[in-house]
Amino acid sequence: xxxxxxxxxxxxxxxxxxxxxxxxxxxxxxxxxxxxxxxxxxxxxxxxxxxxxxxxxxxxxxxxxxxxxxxxxxxxxxxxxxxxxxxxxxxxxxxxxxxxxxxxxxxxxxxxxxxxxxxxxxxxxxxxxxxxxxxxxxxxxxxxxxxxxxxxxxxxxxxxxxxxxxxxxxxxxxxxxxxxxxxxxxxxxxxxxxxxxxxxxxxxxxxxxxxxxxxxxxxxxxxxxxxx
Amino acid sequence: xxxxxxxxxxxxxxxxxxxxxxxxxxxxxxxxxxxxxxxxxxxxxxxxxxxxxxxxxxxxxxxxxxxxxxxxxxxxxxxxxxxxxxxxxxxxxxxxxxxxxxxxxxxxxxxxxxxxxxxxxxxxxxxxxxxxxxxxxxxxxxxxxxxxxxxxxxxxxxxxxxxxxxxxxxxxxxxxxxxxxxxxxxxxxxxxxxxxxxxxxxxxxxxxxxxxxxxxxxxxxxxxxxxxxxxxxxxxxxxxxxxxxxxxxxxxxxxxxxxxxxxxxxxxxxxxxxxxxxxxxxxxxxxxxxxxxxxxxxxxxxxxxxxxxxxxxxxxx
Numbered sequence: 401x402x403x404x405x406x407x408x409x410x411x412x413x414x415x416x417x418x419x420x421x422x423x424x425x426x427x428x429x430x431x432x433x434x435x436x437x438x439x440x441x442x443x444x445x446x447x448x449x450x451x452x453x454x455x456x457x458x459x460x461x462x463x464x465x466x467x468x469x470x471x472x473x474x475x476x477x478x479x480x481x482x483x484x485x486x487x488x489x490x491x492x493x494x495x496x497x498x499x500x501x502x503x504x505x506x507x508x509x510x511x512x513x514x515x516x517x518x519x520x521x522x523x524x525x526x527x528x529x530x531x532x533x534x535x536x537x538x539x540x541x542x543x544x545x546x547x548x549x550x551x552x553x554x555x556x557x558x559x560x561x562x563x564x565x566x567x568x569x570x571x572x573x574x575x576x577x578x579x580x581x582x583x584x585x586x587x588x589x590x591x592x593x594x595x596x597x598x599x600x601x602x603x604x605x606x607x608x609x610x611x612x613x614x615x616x617x618x619x620x621x622x623x624x625x626x627x628x
Numbered sequence: 629x630x631x632x633x634x635x636x637x638x639x640x641x642x643x644x645x646x647x648x649x650x651x652x653x654x655x656x657x658x659x660x661x662x663x664x665x666x667x668x669x670x671x672x673x674x675x676x677x678x679x680x681x682x683x684x685x686x687x688x689x690x691x692x693x694x695x696x697x698x699x700x701x702x703x704x705x706x707x708x709x710x711x712x713x714x715x716x717x718x719x720x721x722x723x724x725x726x727x728x729x730x731x732x733x734x735x736x737x738x739x740x741x742x743x744x745x746x747x748x749x750x751x752x753x754x755x756x757x758x759x760x761x762x763x764x765x766x767x768x769x770x771x772x773x774x775x776x777x778x779x780x781x782x783x784x785x786x787x788x789x790x791x792x793x794x795x796x797x798x799x800x801x802x803x804x805x806x807x808x809x810x811x812x813x814x815x816x817x818x819x820x821x822x823x824x825x826x827x828x829x830x831x832x833x834x835x836x837x838x839x840x841x842x843x844x845x846x847x848x849x850x851x852x853x854x855x856x857x858x859x860x861x862x863x864x865x866x867x868x869x870x871x872x873x874x875x876x877x878x879x880x881x882x883x884x885x886x887x888x889x890x891x892x893x894x895x896x897x898x899x900x901x902x903x904x905x906x907x908x909x910x911x912x913x914x915x916x917x918x919x920x921x922x923x924x925x926x927x928x929x930x931x932x933x934x935x936x937x938x939x940x941x942x943x944x945x
Binding site for chain 1: 791
């Protein structure tokens, strides 16, 4: 099964979870950064020409070209919570594999090794590396011990609203109770026939069919949630 | 405790923490640590009591955010320049000594070979460089041209500084990165740069441009050539982890190598910036007598070599 969850036990005795991100959002983030870099270089080249293309202006342009080529991602990752502008738009972020923020050192390793991930063309090596491990690490990430994770906030569960809670006739395990609560919270994302279908599995608990079954399940869910 | 009651009871606290994460001033470490402990407890409870995924996810993300803030200001992120210069970089050099030896050989042997070949054989230089390149190099170091008074202005010096930065540091970075290809990339970069530099030196020596070429290169060469060898060594460090991970998994060996090479990368970068600076503003100065150039160059070489050998005493045994 393709599971993008990545778990680390952190001080505090809990297992912290993060969602690792695959090639597609990373590609879009890279494309956005590429455009930004292109514009930046274009503007810089215009600014530097009046100062002498082969003199002062050209010299500074080459230095900036070098810095943008190699250190654009490093700078943003270290000083902007692991996010280049492109990554920020996509809601993804670079992080050490113990879920601490990237440092200058790890960011440098992962970004200098971009050259290899790029080979032979268009990040083919990086892509192959990414899809052949569970953490979607390209070669640079493997050497640096970094991951790209999603930092986009997931949608909050909607308020339950006015549901009259109902105590179930049978005793249920904790995990079963949670599934019913999840059903209550997620109902709005499911089509009605699907809701009926799911509720009908539990007609041994609800003792109802169709709409009534769904409704009954919602009420039981509200009870487990603690609505009184 | 039912989930809803739990949420009602702590909702305010969570909102407050979320709010404090938004403003950068609110992140003093004491408050962060308090928030972190509270949230860890809540998340642990939520996981233990099997509250639904929306709640555990929300708490999880909140803990993750606080955790990242909390660890943002580790000492590692604050570079200690003094400790790096005195201890970390020399120690890293010492630990890479075998890789440096290999990189040195891969760089210097082709250089010596190409150098002696082009020195004895007039045509040999054209096997490595093409004709316009040879002409450029010859023109650059032609003593006759010098006397005609080709004076470089400070403006061109800055341009050349930029050029050396971009060109030379990129070569070093590529040589490092080539280590990921089981060392083949590093091998190629070192080999061909050795060949290139060696054949230019041999060719110019044969033309007897000795007094223009060597005084020019000796000063920055101390930093540049050494840094190129170091970058090769860092590349080989990665390659070694991939090829011979020992008792670790390949991935873990590589990760360890990735940690080990970090001070080398900083050092290589700094050395090449110094080299570019020396090359653009000192080496290019043709008005100084050759003896001064040689003396300063020799002193720089001595300093770089002594410095590079100073790391052993920091190795714990």
